[in-house]
Amino acid sequence: MPQLTIDLTAVELRALTSLAHGLGTSPEELAREAVLAWLGDRNARMGEVGKSVAARHADVLCRLGEGPGGEPRTPHDGVRDATPDAVRPQADPAAPGGL
Structure with a gap:
């Protein structure tokens, strides 16, 4: 699987690690889930924009x-x-x- 590197500040990495630990997952998996959720949201928004433009x-x-x-x-x-x-x-x- 291709890799993606994300530069985080020390504060951002601590927050991600803390949240991942609290959820019982790894920071990498939590970041992956966040990216997939964001992509799904953007895809849905773009679909709505496309439908709206087509209707107008x-x-x-x-x-x-x-x-x-x-x-x-x-x-x-x-x-x-x-x-x-x-x-x-x-x-x-x-x-x-x-x-």
Whole structure:
């Protein structure tokens, strides 16, 4: 398992060690549990923010997922739409397939 080193002051290390001892665990395990709890909390918060943004902008997100005629876009539509006109292939009516 990869290791992570955390610099603590002497006071912080004493507090962590004391709390771990009182809980019957090691300072390392207590720190690991704290990091996992913090990550879980942040993940939940980010999920809520994402849901909130999606709800507030649902109409825009729906429009972004549609082509000009309201049909669903394909993954290539965004790439083609982002191509500057100067480099975008122009339709050639005389060519097979129009290009």
